[in-house]
Amino acid sequence: xxxxxxxxxxxxxxxxxxxxxxxxxxxxxxxxxxxxxxxxxxxxxxxxxxxxxxxxxxxxxxxxxxxxxxxxxxxxxxxxxxxxxxxxxxxxxxxxxxxxxxxxxxxxxxxxxxxxxxxxxxxxxxxxxxxxxxxxxxxxxxxxxxxxxxxxxxxxxxxx
Amino acid sequence: xxxxxxxxxxxxxxxxxxxxxxxxxxxxxxxxxxxxxxxxxxxxxxxxxxxxxxxxxxxxxxxxxxxxxxxxxxxxxxxxxxxxxxxxxxxxxxxxxxxxxxxxxxxxxxxxxxxxxxxxxxxxxxxxxxxxxxxxxxxxxxxxxxxxxxxxxxxxxxxxxxxxxxxxxxx
Numbered sequence: 195x196x197x198x199x200x201x202x203x204x205x206x207x208x209x210x211x212x213x214x215x216x217x218x219x220x221x222x223x224x225x226x227x228x229x230x231x232x233x234x235x236x237x238x239x240x241x242x243x244x245x246x247x248x249x250x251x252x253x254x255x256x257x258x259x260x261x262x263x264x265x266x267x268x269x270x271x272x273x274x275x276x277x278x279x280x281x282x283x284x285x286x287x288x289x290x291x292x293x294x295x296x297x298x299x300x301x302x303x304x305x306x307x308x309x310x311x312x313x314x315x316x317x318x319x320x321x322x323x324x325x326x327x328x329x330x331x332x333x334x335x336x337x338x339x340x341x342x343x344x345x346x347x348x349x350x351x352x353x354x
Numbered sequence: 355x356x357x358x359x360x361x362x363x364x365x366x367x368x369x370x371x372x373x374x375x376x377x378x379x380x381x382x383x384x385x386x387x388x389x390x391x392x393x394x395x396x397x398x399x400x401x402x403x404x405x406x407x408x409x410x411x412x413x414x415x416x417x418x419x420x421x422x423x424x425x426x427x428x429x430x431x432x433x434x435x436x437x438x439x440x441x442x443x444x445x446x447x448x449x450x451x452x453x454x455x456x457x458x459x460x461x462x463x464x465x466x467x468x469x470x471x472x473x474x475x476x477x478x479x480x481x482x483x484x485x486x487x488x489x490x491x492x493x494x495x496x497x498x499x500x501x502x503x504x505x506x507x508x509x510x511x512x513x514x515x516x517x518x519x520x521x522x523x524x525x
Contacts, residue, residue, distance in 0.1 A: 198482055198483055198486070199483060202479045202482065206479075285474050285477050286477055286480055289480050289481055289484040289485070290484065292484065292485070293484040296485075306489075309481075310472065310493070310497065313474065314469070314471075314497070316444050319443065319444045319445045322445045322448060323444070323445075323448060326449065327448060327451065327452060327455075331512060334508060334511050335468060335508065338504055338507060338508055338511070339468075339469070339504070342469075342500050342503075342504055345500075346496045346500060349496060350489070350492055350493060350496065353492055354488060354489060354492065
């Protein structure tokens with residue numbers, strides 16, 4: 195357990211305690227909702243961590259560095275944006291993947307782009323978006339968000 | 355006219371984006387009114403997200419004005435705040451966005467909502483755990499700031515906004 199873990203746990207426990215004192219019923223409801231969300235996301239987490247385990251064995255750090263490392267230049271965030279926009283799943287699932295990639299010497303730019311594209315681009319919801327908002331809106335938003343996820347990644351790579 | 359200046363996501367029938375029904379006054383005023391608006395939207399997801407958004411803002415009776423065409427930075431800021439408060443699948447937000455556009459909301463406000471929707475407040479502790487404070491803070495700030503850049507760009511790219519909106523006959 196890191197300091198961040200302990201800090202978050204203490205903050206959460208304090209928030210729950212205050213909430214419990216203020217309103218027990220609502221706090222119980224909140225705990226139930228949290229538990230349900232946890233149970234819902236758990237299978238996906240198992241898949242993600244199993245996949246990370248497989249990647250560790252099957253894909254060498256050199257391969258990841260070659261694909262998403264700083265030496266790739268502009269191509270690294272573009273590849274990350276493509277991967278992030280194609281993939282679909284809970285946002286929580288992308289964090290362990292991003293951490294794994296960062297540990298395997300992927301660049302900050304690529305990882306930040308992947309995280310942003312995974313959450314923001316929304317290729318899976320594109321058909322629904324076209325149905326509701328129209329083809330032009332949906333495709334323009336998709337393209338602009340795709341480009342922006344790369345820009346966010348590049349700025350982060352520059353700043354961090 | 356109201357439509358010209360304000361589109362509204364919220365709880366008062368006078369500014370209701372969907373219709374002008376009589377306000378439903380229950381004991382728990384804010385939620386009932388919110389519920390009333392959402393039922394009119396005809397989508398259970400809307401109800402969920404609006405109520406979540408309002409409860410997230412910590413107010414039982416919230417007037418949330420999503421400004422119209424002549425709104426400036428303030429409109430985008432309000433849209434960005436609403437987008438940050440909303441969480442869940444993007445699919446569930448489209449009916450709300452469509453309603454906003456139909457009621458005269460500025461396209462930029464809608465774009466700001468979609469842009470900052472990518473900020474997942476409940477996921478921030480998890481991101482902190484994996485990437486640390488600096489990475490998380492910078493990324494979240496950039497995501498929030500991107501709304502103010504994306505909105506004008508999208509407005510320029512989609513000049514023919516009325517096409518997005520339903521005509522009065524269709525309504």
